[in-house]
Each structure stands twice: as C-alpha cells, then as structure tokens.
Amino acid sequence: MEINCKVLNKTEYIILRSLSASSKTYWDLLLESFDTAANTIAVIKKLLQENVINYDGKYFNLTEEGKKILKSVLKKEYVDVRCKECGGKGINSNAFQDLANQFKEVIKDRPAAIPEFDQGVVNLETVINRIAFMYHKGDLENKDIVLIGDDDLTSIALSLSNLPNKVVVLEADERLVNYINQKARDLNLKNLEAIVYNVEWKVEKDLLNSFDVFLTDPVETVQGITLFISRGCSMLKEKGVLYFGLTHIEASYSKWYKIHRNLYEMGFVITDILDKFQLYELNPDDIVSKGYRVFTEAGVKLSKPEKPWYNSAFHRLELVEKAKPLFDPNQTYKLERDLYYDEEAYVTLY
Amino acid sequence: MEINCKVLNKTEYIILRSLSASSKTYWDLLLESFDTAANTIAVIKKLLQENVINYDGKYFNLTEEGKKILKSVLKKEYVDVRCKECGGKGINSNAFQDLANQFKEVIKDRPAAIPEFDQGVVNLETVINRIAFMYHKGDLENKDIVLIGDDDLTSIALSLSNLPNKVVVLEADERLVNYINQKARDLNLKNLEAIVYNVEWKVEKDLLNSFDVFLTDPVETVQGITLFISRGCSMLKEKGVLYFGLTHIEASYSKWYKIHRNLYEMGFVITDILDKFQLYELNPDDIVSKGYRVFTEAGVKLSKPEKPWYNSAFHRLELVEKAKPLFDPNQTYKLERDLYYDEEAYVTLY
Incomplete structure (x- = not known):
C-alpha cells in the first residue's frame, strides 16, 4: 500500500476525511474539494485504482483497506465544523x-x-x-x-x-x-x-x-x-x-x-x-x-x-x-x- | 446641517447605522468600524461637533437631529446580519x-x-x-x-x-x-x-x-x-x-x-x-x-x-x-x- 498519512496530499486527505463520515456522490466530492476539477478527478481515479475507495454507481465509499488507512491518518473522528445555522458561511x-x-x-x-x-x-x-x-x-x-x-x-x-x-x-x-x-x-x-x-x-x-x-x-x-x-x-x-x-x-x-x-x-x-x-x-x-x-x-x-x-x-x-x-x-x-x-x-x- | 446620505462617508454611515440600533461605547464603535482608529476617532469628533451624536460619559447616542438625518439615510431599519450561532463568523x-x-x-x-x-x-x-x-x-x-x-x-x-x-x-x-x-x-x-x-x-x-x-x-x-x-x-x-x-x-x-x-x-x-x-x-x-x-x-x-x-x-x-x-x-x-x-x-x- 502506497498511501499513508505522510504521503497523502491535501486533496486526498480532504476526500478521504469526508468519506470517513459518510458516502459521497461525485458531485459532493467536487463541492468539498479545495482543488480544481482536474486534480480532484485525478485523485478519485488514483484512490479507486489503489482500492482505497469504491464506487457503487452513485456513491463513493471507503473500502476495508481505506478504513484501515484512515485509522492511522485521522487523529480524531472527522467533524464538519461549518455552522449549520448560517448555511456553512461561518465556522462553529x-x-x-x-x-x-x-x-x-x-x-x-x-x-x-x-x-x-x-x-x-x-x-x-x-x-x-x-x-x-x-x-x-x-x-x-x-x-x-x-x-x-x-x-x-x-x-x-x-x-x-x-x-x-x-x-x-x-x-x-x-x-x-x-x-x-x-x-x-x-x-x-x-x-x-x-x-x-x-x-x-x-x-x-x-x-x-x-x-x-x-x-x-x-x-x-x-x-x-x-x-x-x-x-x-x-x-x-x-x-x-x-x-x-x-x-x-x-x-x-x-x-x-x-x-x-x-x-x-x-x-x-x-x-x-x-x-x-x-x-x-x-x-x-x-x-x-x-x-x-x-x-x-x-x-x-x-x-x-x-x-x-x-x-x-x-x-x-x-x-x-x-x-x-x-x-x-x-x-x-x-x-x-x-x-x-x-x-x-x-x-x-x- | 452638512450631513446627508449623499455626503456620508463609509465610516460615518457604519457608525450612525450602528447607533440607530442601540447606544454604543467608544470601544463598541471601534469594534464595528472597518476603518483605522485614527479615522474612526476623527469621525466621532466630527459627529459630536455637528451635534449628530452625543456622549453621556459612557455611551454614544443619536441626537434628535441625528435621528432626523438617519430617517433619510436608512431605507430600512438597521439589522445586524452576523450569525448569532457561530459568534458572528458567518452571515445569516x-x-x-x-x-x-x-x-x-x-x-x-x-x-x-x-x-x-x-x-x-x-x-x-x-x-x-x-x-x-x-x-x-x-x-x-x-x-x-x-x-x-x-x-x-x-x-x-x-x-x-x-x-x-x-x-x-x-x-x-x-x-x-x-x-x-x-x-x-x-x-x-x-x-x-x-x-x-x-x-x-x-x-x-x-x-x-x-x-x-x-x-x-x-x-x-x-x-x-x-x-x-x-x-x-x-x-x-x-x-x-x-x-x-x-x-x-x-x-x-x-x-x-x-x-x-x-x-x-x-x-x-x-x-x-x-x-x-x-x-x-x-x-x-x-x-x-x-x-x-x-x-x-x-x-x-x-x-x-x-x-x-x-x-x-x-x-x-x-x-x-x-x-x-x-x-x-x-x-x-x-x-x-x-x-x-x-x-x-x-x-x-x-
């Protein structure tokens, strides 16, 4: 396995962290990413190829392998800190x-x-x-x-x-x-x-x-x-x-x-x-x-x-x-x- | 009266709008302002001198004259749109x-x-x-x-x-x-x-x-x-x-x-x-x-x-x-x- 917390780039981290909380569509991942569509797509392809994530035709999920990796990457369970009250415009x-x-x-x-x-x-x-x-x-x-x-x-x-x-x-x-x-x-x-x-x-x-x-x-x-x-x-x-x-x-x-x-x-x-x-x-x-x-x-x-x-x-x-x-x-x-x-x-x- | 909505600068507007909602201390006004302390102080002095606002030793307020001016300046009653839930970090x-x-x-x-x-x-x-x-x-x-x-x-x-x-x-x-x-x-x-x-x-x-x-x-x-x-x-x-x-x-x-x-x-x-x-x-x-x-x-x-x-x-x-x-x-x-x-x-x- 080539992927661990030392070599994850920012976009890989953002995507995997997001998937650790729940399944995501392709469009959800584009919304979460701080990167270009081109780079986000390249990361998705790489993670699929390395069997870290899978795709069921609508949703992406972590594989068992992916979950194992995330255990070493995430020091705490991922929490979305965007404020629910103002539609994510602020940080809570x-x-x-x-x-x-x-x-x-x-x-x-x-x-x-x-x-x-x-x-x-x-x-x-x-x-x-x-x-x-x-x-x-x-x-x-x-x-x-x-x-x-x-x-x-x-x-x-x-x-x-x-x-x-x-x-x-x-x-x-x-x-x-x-x-x-x-x-x-x-x-x-x-x-x-x-x-x-x-x-x-x-x-x-x-x-x-x-x-x-x-x-x-x-x-x-x-x-x-x-x-x-x-x-x-x-x-x-x-x-x-x-x-x-x-x-x-x-x-x-x-x-x-x-x-x-x-x-x-x-x-x-x-x-x-x-x-x-x-x-x-x-x-x-x-x-x-x-x-x-x-x-x-x-x-x-x-x-x-x-x-x-x-x-x-x-x-x-x-x-x-x-x-x-x-x-x-x-x-x-x-x-x-x-x-x-x-x-x-x-x-x-x- | 020299002050009307055509000649108000941004900082005058921000201060008067804020005072239209409630009394403010000097420190409150510095917190509201998007301007330097030097400019905010100059505006406060000007508004006091022109009898648009007054000061009771702790709070600034609009004078009767000031309230009249604000009637022409404010198209709607001032509302603070900062999100209460996330401490003003977002807009609601x-x-x-x-x-x-x-x-x-x-x-x-x-x-x-x-x-x-x-x-x-x-x-x-x-x-x-x-x-x-x-x-x-x-x-x-x-x-x-x-x-x-x-x-x-x-x-x-x-x-x-x-x-x-x-x-x-x-x-x-x-x-x-x-x-x-x-x-x-x-x-x-x-x-x-x-x-x-x-x-x-x-x-x-x-x-x-x-x-x-x-x-x-x-x-x-x-x-x-x-x-x-x-x-x-x-x-x-x-x-x-x-x-x-x-x-x-x-x-x-x-x-x-x-x-x-x-x-x-x-x-x-x-x-x-x-x-x-x-x-x-x-x-x-x-x-x-x-x-x-x-x-x-x-x-x-x-x-x-x-x-x-x-x-x-x-x-x-x-x-x-x-x-x-x-x-x-x-x-x-x-x-x-x-x-x-x-x-x-x-x-x-x-």
Whole structure:
C-alpha cells in the first residue's frame, strides 16, 4: 500500500476525511474539494485504482483497506465544523468545546502579557475558532506547524488537540518559552517545543523549508510584518500555508495593500480573509494607563473597555510559487522603532 | 446641517447605522468600524461637533437631529446580519427572508440559462446571502451599483430591497436585458436599468467613474476575468468596491495568484474572501448532455447532480489606488476563445 498519512496530499486527505463520515456522490466530492476539477478527478481515479475507495454507481465509499488507512491518518473522528445555522458561511467551534475547557484549565497560570513587547493576546474563543478553521481547511491533522510569537499560547491548544504532527514556537520572550516547554513536560506533549528567537535574527538552517503551516500575529508596520512573514516563508515547505491577523484599527486598506503586495512578491496567494474573526483580550487597565493613542486621542473621557474590541481579519495564504522571502533568512536585521511603530499605530507602545 | 446620505462617508454611515440600533461605547464603535482608529476617532469628533451624536460619559447616542438625518439615510431599519450561532463568523440572511420570497415570486418566468454564453446562475439563497453580506459591509444602502452580466438576476433582488440608489446591468444577452427592463416597468422599479453590453466593447463615457460598487461573476480565464474586472474598474468612483466569485473547480491557486496580481496592479486590495460562499444551480440535464469535461472525464458512470455542487469563493475588494484598468476602457478588444477557455475549464463550453 502506497498511501499513508505522510504521503497523502491535501486533496486526498480532504476526500478521504469526508468519506470517513459518510458516502459521497461525485458531485459532493467536487463541492468539498479545495482543488480544481482536474486534480480532484485525478485523485478519485488514483484512490479507486489503489482500492482505497469504491464506487457503487452513485456513491463513493471507503473500502476495508481505506478504513484501515484512515485509522492511522485521522487523529480524531472527522467533524464538519461549518455552522449549520448560517448555511456553512461561518465556522462553529462547538466540536472543540472539550479542548477549549482543557486549554482554559491548563493556561490558568499563564505569564501576564507585556505590552512593551507588543504582546496582546487573542481571547480563548479566538484560539479555538482559529483551530476549528485551520482544521476545516485541512491544515492541522498530521501537519508540522511553526509559530513566530505565541503570547496567545495557541501552540499549547494545538498540541492538546493531538492533531498536528509537530508544533514549534519561536518566541522572543524567554518567560513564554520556558512556560510552554514546562507545560510540554508536565503534560507529556511530545510534539511541542519552544525556542528563544527574535524575528530580527537569521533563521537556523534546520528550520528552513521544513513546515507545512506557519501561524503568526505580527506587528502591523509594513516593514515589521514583512520581516515576520519572510521568516516564516523561509521555513515553509512547497505549498506551505500561512495564517496571520491584520487589523483595521492600526492598518488602513492602503497599508493592507502594501502588505498584500509584499506577500504576492514572496509567492503567496490569499485564499481566505475572515474579517474581525480574531478578538483580543487587552488588559483594560493597561489601555487606560499606558498612554496608548487610542485612549489619549479619543477626545472624550473614557471608561475602561468591558469586553473585547480590538479585532483582526484572519488571513489564510498558500505558497504557489517558490518561496521568495523579502528578508534574507541568512541575515540578521535591525529594524528597531520601525519594526513596531508607524503613524497608524494607536494601540502600540514604543 | 452638512450631513446627508449623499455626503456620508463609509465610516460615518457604519457608525450612525450602528447607533440607530442601540447606544454604543467608544470601544463598541471601534469594534464595528472597518476603518483605522485614527479615522474612526476623527469621525466621532466630527459627529459630536455637528451635534449628530452625543456622549453621556459612557455611551454614544443619536441626537434628535441625528435621528432626523438617519430617517433619510436608512431605507430600512438597521439589522445586524452576523450569525448569532457561530459568534458572528458567518452571515445569516434571515433578515432578508421577505425579500427572498418576493424575489422568488417575481422571477418565476425567468429566461432559461444558455450554457453556451457561460451562463450558470447562483441559487436563490446565494443571491440573498450576497445581498446580506454587501449590506453588512455597508455597500448597498444609497449606493450606485453596476453589474456586468446578470444571468442570476441579482439586480432585480437588489432593486427590490429598496436599498441601493441605482442599479445598472450591462449584459450581452438581449433576452435578459429585455426581461430586467420589463420587470423594472412592471414593478415600478425606477432605480433599475439594463443595457446591452458585451464586455469586449469599449466603455461608454457616461459610465466611467460613476459607481460605488461593481458586482460580477465572470469567466475564469486570466485574460477573461481581467477584461471583466478592467471594465468594472473603469466605472468605479474613488474607493469603489468590487465583488466577484472565483471557483476552485476551474481555477487552481496558481491561477488565483495570477488573477489577484492583476487586481493589485489595477489598484484593488482584497478585503474579504469567503470560500464556497456562492452555490450554483446548473441545469443537471445540461451537465450530463452538453459534453462538459467535468462529466466526460469523470472516469465513472455518473448520475445527475441532485443538489448544488458548483461553488465559488466570494471576493470583496476596494480601490485604494487610482483605478488602473489593465484593458483600456476606450478600446474594444477581441479575445474570442481565450475569453472563455483554458486548460482548467471543466464546466465551460466552447
């Protein structure tokens, strides 16, 4: 048998995962696939030929052989996370509720965010919604995932889900690196590792071209975000996937335009943008006391925020060209103030 | 009073619309806005100064003056269409159910689609979901909207919603042009007009730079889609908005990449991509009889599709740069076969 989880391509995985839940017509499979008709048809033919699936004249099903393979491929029974209420237009993370509860418990003793490091964490719901969406897109199960910056501790939730093959965190804040590695030891999360890394540093050789998915929630200057994503870009394998957040609050569409153009320069195509998908839990006391422009320039006397308000559009991209990071992975750069701060920065300190 | 629906900018509209439904804190308004903190704050200051809104130390509200203005601005009471079930991650079109029923009734006698013209219509739910999403984004109420190609008859639903200021359809199929204009007369839809136009023709002077929103569901060759969008691009005002659909079935991510790069060349930025948002009602008899490659190359004996399967990712873009259509609006082009057909075309005839 040539097929196992290591060699399955994305479309094979999407089709087999879908068939693991129920029989599907040819037309159903075309609806599920994120690939061209030509490629989807080629995959169906291959799976039929290798006796992984069969066809009864109307429906495709897994064969006994196929079911065996799926047992090693699927770390959890496949669940469709598309929201039933709005006809699949949104993602419903109910299927990950147990994970949410477990994650909440595990990170109770998390280190406080340091706003001076531009740390501002997404809330628990967003961590889980991210995971549900990445799962829906086929970017989680059996994947090697790298994060640059992880004050959200999404890496711990990813690892607790038991879905990824490997989760590596590159983080500048040593407290977080130690915290994540301690949790990995305490909870016996063998696939989770954090390493001290500053995004200005060159990329270690053994990290280059070795991940399927790169997740980051970077600073919002054009230079800064281009540096973050260049680093991740150099670590991605062919057809690697990038997830990141971009706000309206600190980034006009003119800035989005410049950032997106850089992403296309690097060989990425945008596949999904979910506006306001990510919500943040910024410390209300910090917001009113640290001198953020969003507070000082409001022009009216403000109460502390009582619920999440800082938000970002969750972006998903795929490498379609050879990765061309705009910052050379073999070089160290010093951006300093330019890394964090520009004239649109209203919730950023320097 | 300087403020009326003609001069409201997008952010003023979004804020006032939101306040028409309930009081909002400063933080709530930052969460609602699609603009930078700097711009949102400037709008709040202006609206306070012009006595359109007031502030009680915690909440912003419309003044009596503001309520009067909103009466002329809002064609219908503001409804939040974000799905409650999945935490606002999807769009729920329930608020437009009456429109859906009315639209269904009105178009009962629609002309049959002609697959040879690459006509393939989205289903009723998709027409209404499109409208709900465009409404959510602030791209419907009081807007001048142009469509190139409208076999879906979305223009009729748009006009029936009473929200847009003007709806103009440019359509190559004279049957559809006559049908839409007849409905406009029968139903007294004064803001709806259809004109015979082939996308290869140059653009009439009076259509240039005169629309807020351009909606199209174009052919999927790089050349063809670039021509369609160039035409619409030349008709958009500054900061104009583009909506279109792009499939996986007939367009690989490599093709998306080429198309998207052309869009950035023209001065657009992608603001939202909702994958598989649009579902189509292709005639099942045509699918099995017309010789589409999706049928002939399936490799197995197929039943007719029994539910929608052809789908596309709904794209929203905004002009951030001066519009730079890649095809000159003052020129007529002949693309012929290249307009419709490439090696990924599996549900397209030529």
